[in-house]
Amino acid sequence: METTGFWPVKGRLKDVIAYTENPDKTIDRKYLDEDLYRTLEYAANAEKTDQRMYVSALNCPLETACQSMMETKRRFGKLKGNVAYHGYQSFRPGELTPELCHEIGIRTAQSMWPDYEVVVTTHLNTDSLHNHFVVNSVSFKTGEKFKNKIRDHVRLREISDMMCLDYDLSYLDKSKLYQTGKAAYWVHKAGKLTHRDILKQDVEECLAYVYETDDFLRRLRLKGYIVVRGENYEHISVRAPDWSRAVRLDSIGYPMSKIQSVLRSHLFDNHFHPIYESHYPSQRRYHPLLSLEKKLDYDIRHARDAGTVLVDLVFYMVFMLLGLTQNEDAKRQNAQPMSPSLRMELAKLDQIIEEQELLTGKGIHSVQELSAFQSETEGKIKGLEAERQHWRNQLRRPKSPELTKAYKQKIEQATEEMKPLRKELAVANRIEHRWEHFLSLLEEEHELEIKDVQKERQRENSWER
Numbered sequence: 001m002e003t004t005g006f007w008p009v010k011g012r013l014k015d016v017i018a019y020t021e022n023p024d025k026t027i028d029r030k031y032l033d034e035d036l037y038r039t040l041e042y043a044a045n046a047e048k049t050d051q052r053m054y055v056s057a058l059n060c061p062l063e064t065a066c067q068s069m070m071e072t073k074r075r076f077g078k079l080k081g082n083v084a085y086h087g088y089q090s091f092r093p094g095e096l097t098p099e100l101c102h103e104i105g106i107r108t109a110q111s112m113w114p115d116y117e118v119v120v121t122t123h124l125n126t127d128s129l130h131n132h133f134v135v136n137s138v139s140f141k142t143g144e145k146f147k148n149k150i151r152d153h154v155r156l157r158e159i160s161d162m163m164c165l166d167y168d169l170s171y172l173d174k175s176k177l178y179q180t181g182k183a184a185y186w187v188h189k190a191g192k193l194t195h196r197d198i199l200k201q202d203v204e205e206c207l208a209y210v211y212e213t214d215d216f217l218r219r220l221r222l223k224g225y226i227v228v229r230g231e232n233y234e235h236i237s238v239r240a241p242d243w244s245r246a247v248r249l250d251s252i253g254y255p256m257s258k259i260q261s262v263l264r265s266h267l268f269d270n271h272f273h274p275i276y277e278s279h280y281p282s283q284r285r286y287h288p289l290l291s292l293e294k295k296l297d298y299d300i301r302h303a304r305d306a307g308t309v310l311v312d313l314v315f316y317m318v319f320m321l322l323g324l325t326q327n328e329d330a331k332r333q334n335a336q337p338m339s340p341s342l343r344m345e346l347a348k349l350d351q352i353i354e355e356q357e358l359l360t361g362k363g364i365h366s367v368q369e370l371s372a373f374q375s376e377t378e379g380k381i382k383g384l385e386a387e388r389q390h391w392r393n394q395l396r397r398p399k400s401p402e403l404t405k406a407y408k409q410k411i412e413q414a415t416e417e418m419k420p421l422r423k424e425l426a427v428a429n430r431i432e433h434r435w436e437h438f439l440s441l442l443e444e445e446h447e448l449e450i451k452d453v454q455k456e457r458q459r460e461n462s463w464e465r
Contacts, residue, residue, distance in 0.1 A: 004160045006087030006133065008148060054102040054122035058109055059140055065119050069136040072117065076143035084137055085146060089160055090130035093261065095169050098122055098129060104163045105131030111159045115141040128258070193347060198340050199238060200252045207262050209276055216259065224339035224448050240340040241444055287449040288321055288338070289442065300442045308366045311435045312359040318438045319356050321445070322346055339448055342441050351430065358427045370431060377425045381418055388414035
């Protein structure tokens, strides 16, 4: 056993789901929660499985797993919070067949989540066979939500180890369960990804479409990473420009031996060439930030020149770029990949939307206007606090029942008026602390896209000569 683990799928639920027909017959995607749908779609990706041969469902129909999970949430009135849990279980290369891997995955899910709806898929896209689990956050039997405690992660490892013993497979020592550290555990518990998680996803994506090591490293660089090779490719270290230290690929499960094994398997796979051709980067790439700057007639490199940064425009551009990372049209246009640091902000997309709405709704453009809004809002809150304290003081003296009721109503009214103001102030304070970070990310993204454009021109000039 190489690794096990799971993390919550956290996102905003759509409007309350109203089924007018039997949910088993409802197939329209618009009735489904987007975050749950995408997780199931990723887990059952036909390019990673053998045309869905290794996809199974427990406690729900496979064809309508997403609808079934949403119906369970609706039935128990638990549509908020984590929508599901996404787990994985991987094995050492060459130890088992896809059929056996899938069988172990099903048995593991039955033991770990007997009262929950689960979709189990076995991915064959890497040399290391691995299972993915998508688990409904609400039990179809009791209506209880899965707690996601540390002991649950320990239990999953213990169940997996028992399965490995049953099938005479190797497994890791228990001491390695927390080798990535407790900090990563709490990031996963919050439904977010660490920088190592994003790097691993990018490594898997780059490896899926290459024949050669140099092509693999080139694709990593195109995604915004700085790549350092050891002598004779003994090891590869990767970091994003704002990371304090590099990450060796062997520390996230991709030693050079495994990378070479994947590349060799592609070289001798007759079915791989069409995949390679369909994912080969075109000579002309779509550059999202440069296109957005042209549309807005605004160069992010000059944002600080006038001494007055347009904060609302910075947040708008970040919001638009993050939306493109989830846009299928952008992928089809072969867009320049967003930098790892910018994609990390996807976990905070709900906050960014909230911040963008405040800037737009209040007509805040500059840092100075943001500061003025904060001061004004703080003044309103202090005024309401003083007014509320006045009425509280009045209640200390004996009053008639009518006056007592009237004073309590005034206190409640002041409290209710303060709630939206405090929320707006909290959002404004977040903007104050984040706008410089976002501006730096955009400046970094601009440089990456400019470098890619320059490389394209160099290639074109060499062809002309």
